[in-house]
Amino acid sequence: MKQFEIQNVKDTRSGFGAGLSELGKTNPKVVALCADLTGSLKMDAFQKDHPERFFQVGIAEANMMGVAAGLTIGGLIPFTGTFANFSTGRVYDQIRQSIAYSGKNVKICASHAGVTLGEDGATHQILEDIGLMKMLPGMVVINPCDFNQTKAATIAIAEYDGPVYLRFGRPAVPNFTAADQKFEIGKALMLNEGTDVSIFATGHLVWKAIEAGHLLAEKGINAEIINIHTIKPLDRQAILESVSKTKCVVTAEEHQLNGGLGDSICQLLSREMPLPIEMVGVNDSFGESGTPDELMKKYDLEAQNIVDAALKAISRK
């Protein structure tokens, strides 16, 4: 099992803030909007350095999505910022009609996704956002795994012409991907080549998958671990190549099992290559208050859950 060096421990939302700040310097077309969560979204630096390109919209997310759609018409590239819950479910019809159906080049940047939002509880912990957004025709859905990758993804989506949903989180997590990486939308990243089971993980669960890989190696199991940072478009080729070798699958995500990464991979494999698959995610439940670590444990989103799923998948071969 390959060793990964933890450079530091940082929140992915700060990766977004760093990426946006860099875009402010390099791309004059980039503008930003925020719904009264500038500090939480780490958009302060952009706001300070480019006040003429930053729009505080107040607690009015529906309007924010419409204004963003309008800004694209003059050739600008708007990045909207609020929590994932308010970036998706609250404004679904605005995104559907004014952005997705209208083909507008809006970057919907969503923080505090999943249970790791923590103490605020289920009202703020959206676990359905990937599903909501991936169902919209033409919407790109990205969930990077650490600070460096979130920064790189933020920079990359400015170069892509079309609507994008970029999902990231609140807690500090191991930052282990390369600081100078070039982010390629839709390109799965091989983290560890293996032969016994394919583990496809996204977002915060990528590091958990690496931890699981080490635990499995102690049991003599050689897991292939792939970071699926882009849920849509899905890297079908990378998934099929891996599974054709390992013959069984585990998916891992901080999201409902319904509608998430695992759901997308099940759809692919049931059509192209039906094989044993186990899924780690939240099983048709809302979250609750607690620390991020407590919640990850309670909702079965730990490395050990991935290990157990892998053993089960292997036993079903």
Next chain:
Amino acid sequence: MNKLSASELTATSSQVRRDVLRMVHGCKSGHPGGSLGCADFLTALYFNIMDHNPDFKMDGIGEDIFFLSNGHISPVFYSVLARSGYFPVEELKTFRRINTRLQGHPTTHEELPGIRVASGSLGQGVSVAAGAALAKKLNNDSKLVYCLMGDGEIEEGQNWEAFMFAAHQKIDNLIVTIDFNGQQIDGSTKEVMGLGTDIGTKLAAFGWEVLDMDGHNHENILETMAKAKSMAGNGKPIFIMMRTEMGYPVDFMMGSHKWHGVAPNDAELANALSQLPETIGDY
């Protein structure tokens, strides 16, 4: 494009109304009431008030641009776009039919020239227009952004978010007109959801400049819109209370909400067309 006079606009809007009725009758669906009521205004907008280019470019840089928020009055929007040269007038006959670019509600999805955003799900147009107006400011583009919305539509909360935002941001290159016909699907707007006061008072309290306009008098429309244009750049967005009658001027279509979303039958079409002179030529 030559700007039409008030009398020429009135003649043109008669043809636009014939288009509306024939389109809705042709596919046996659509929304004739509000389309007829807004025909005078939209004809004036596209044939006199706006500086626009029928050689359509999405970014609209260097020209005035328009957003229709109450997308269900697509027939009148399509007619003025076709009649002002955005696409062939013949294409109006495809309205709401399979494989058409003239979808039931306007969309960019089929790439119909003249449409800059999809609308139909109500309450979203003012936000989009405000964003487009901000983009014009950032692009140092001195042209204006126009938006038309319905008065029933104002019940959607997003509008009030947009009203606050546009005033707060001093978006003074934005002119929003409301089709104040007092009717919506389930009855009069007063019966369905009373506002407690008139819309203009509310908008003024939100920090907008508010003007009143007779939506069926082209001289008044031109005069009011000229005044609105002259107010642009003064730090406030501009709101126009356009008084109209749903179904105007077809006698049996006025005075109620009945013709909001109902297509006329053959006899009703003939009756309505007999009240509207064919001034340019039917498609």
